[in-house]
Amino acid sequence: MSVPLQVGGHDKCPTCGSTDIAYSQQKGVLICRYCRAQWTERNIEAALGYDTEISALTGMHVARGAGAIDPNAADVVTIKCQGCGAEVVINSATNVQARCHWCRSVLSLNQRVANGAVPDAVLPFSLSHDQAVELVNQFAKKRMFFAHKGFKREFSAANVVGVYMPYLVADVNAHVEMAGEGEVQTRRYTVSTGENSSETRYDADVYRVARDFDITVDDLTVESSGQRAGMSRAQDTANVINAVLPFDTKKAVEYNANYLGGYTSEKRDLDVQDVGWRVGSMVFGIGTSLMRRTLTKYDRGVKWTGGKVKVKGARYLSMYAPIWLYSYYERRGSGKEFLHYIAVNGRTGAVMGSVPINKAKLGFFSAAVTLVTLIGGGVVFFL
Template sequence: MLIHYKCPDCGSDMKFDSESGKLACDSCGREDNIDTYPKEFMSQEFAEGEAVEYHCKNCGAIVLTDADTVATTCCFCGAGVVLADRLSGNLAPLKVIPFTISKEQAENAFVAWCRKGLLTPKGFMTADRIKSITGMYVPFWLYDLRSKGEADAVCTRVRTYSQGDYNYTETSYYDVYRKVDLQYLKVPVDASEKMDDQLMDKLEPYDYRNLKDFNTPYLAGYIAEKYNYDDKELFPRVRSRVDTYVESYIKSTINGYASTSFRRKNIDTKPLNAYYTLIPVWMVSYDYDKKEHIFAMNGQTGKIVGKPPISSGKVAAWFTGVAGVTFITIKTIAWLMGGGI
């Protein structure tokens, strides 16, 4: 079932507005709260065949989607549509973080980010080759976890002292034991096979104070996909990640020793809850030097991640400058020590 959100005043398409947090009509300016939008103005079109072909009720064009799409736009009239039949049952998201950054704000922020690249080519810094900026909701699982950890370690303290004509080094050994019981809330892991996991990880953190109960109008005007991996399939990944947090925490509690050698570490992480959540991301496609560079922006905070091209000339100049400063510094110190002043 394909859903359009129609303006009760003028009949135009409405979409979610990131600034107001409401359904908005660009034609007449009407705004509606997500929870109070009149359901009778939802235009619905049922799918044909295997639920991959829909008809846009605005212009009659066929809307083709792949099997993972849950929200998109008509490529002919631009209407934002939601594929509600792919958001039901166990595919229904529990939570959503709405977009708070508009497309215009995302583009301006990306241009400013490009211009700050000290080691990127000048042609890239102009930021005039943006091919597309696409707002999409990426499927994530947010995990609540409990981790219990135990560790045995041998630690040392070293004391040096002099007695008579001799210098002594005294090493004391200590058995150290740690036991921790920790909880981690809403640890995010992306559940889309199309997205780069490392890129998505770097978009953190998120402000969960703006976490909302899912409602389909949040998707109007954006692209969204359903998850490819369920919470059980992704649990080994989040467990590995959290285990490193626990290990780091245990190490941080052992202070004041010259050395620490662990004899045994045991970490047991178990899931408490998992929330299927849609996270807002602006995907930026940038064409530079006959290559397409992909960047991602957190649609809530504006944080940008990706690998920009590097100018070999700027890198060489930077290292030359660093080496020059180092040489001047050493030479000056040597001159001062030689009695130059």
């Protein structure tokens, strides 16, 4: 089932109709440069009707922006400006918004790309560039001692850029079934295994264990770019972006191209059916974690031998989420390149990243620590 979201291809000021609009990160609002009106777009969940009880959810509901991507859609498209009638050419492979070069109207691709390339929602940046630079600086400086000399020489946190990353956000109503074996210890004892040696053994009762329960998950966030969803090249560390989640998705608003001014963005290339298995796996993992509180009697643990998830209902929307990103190309002696990232959540300030290591220095200090440990333990080797 597709859920429509009525968004035009021309973002205007609701007060005067001007298209000269900017996003104020400091205030968290859109501001008309002509009449100075200030506003925010509607909350996306309320706009889509996604704020209803998840436990009553049945069937599949997919918002317009999360719909199937048309594989035949051309990347280079022509958009007719609704402000002045001019035709604007844009490469939608790298951009999802543009500005008319005649009347400066901000043009959205919603009407031209009804295949899901444009999201339903956007979660605006709340962390400033200066704040992100400071966080990246702090992260990198703590790791400079073992950093590669090239990174030390070339590092400049001022090169941090703001990027909107594509995600699919799902509400899920599911049923989980699990089966396995649990052990309850009945006796613990020590036996001799030889001269001056022994081992501890135990006896336990073994029980069949089964769990069968309903679960609802609100705002499950899944990467909808193949590169960010663990499908990237082995030569980069794009997975660090996943480590700065979660986002405060409840604050997401209806997509408006003006929120993207001054930032870059990525298009999604994964459909709902591409991430369905991952959503099911995440729901199963959440259920397993919550269910552990019912297993305290099995003091020797539970070995799960089977399990399944049945999704009774799900609703999806597509969302842009803000990331401050610093990247660095490590050129290794072998001629290979490795791309490192330091990522900052544009809402919460959570930071994660990778820094190229000076392997020779790290090896030297590892050997030194090992030697000190051996000496401290009373063992000294002479070469």
